[in-house]
Amino acid sequence: MGLWGMMFINYLQHVHGDPWSDYNQSRNFVGPVANWLVFSSGYHTAHHEKPGAHWSTLPKHHAALAGMIHPDLNQPSIAGFVLKSYVLGPLVPRIPCTETRSRLGARDGRDSRAWKLA
Secondary structure, eight states, X not given: OHHHHXXXXXXXXXXXXXXXXXXXXXXXXXXHXXXXXXXXXXXXXXXXXXXXXXXXXXXXXXXXXXXXXXXXXXXXXXXXXXXXXXXXGGGSOOOOHHHHHHHTTOSSSSOGGGOOOO
16 A cells, blocks of 8 residues: 555656656645655655755755745645545636646746746
């Protein structure tokens, strides 16, 4: 069960991300309790940027990258994201995947490396 759980969480962290972007390729689950339980693996963009960094430094690395990550990719909790996406998802209008990539700043003329909050 642990392997399946790990695969599911990894899927949630990468689904609808932009694989061509430096900072929007994965979703971050930034809740402190969950990150304490999983050795800060919720700070997934920081993990991609500094794969050899010790887990205790990932919150600091994430904070340095936070302004370049699209706000929709920073979720407070895994449970809340699963509830919104998979339980309530059929009731809420969704953005098609191609529009999501454009909205995240990929391949539309904007520099996806430097996402600035509006």
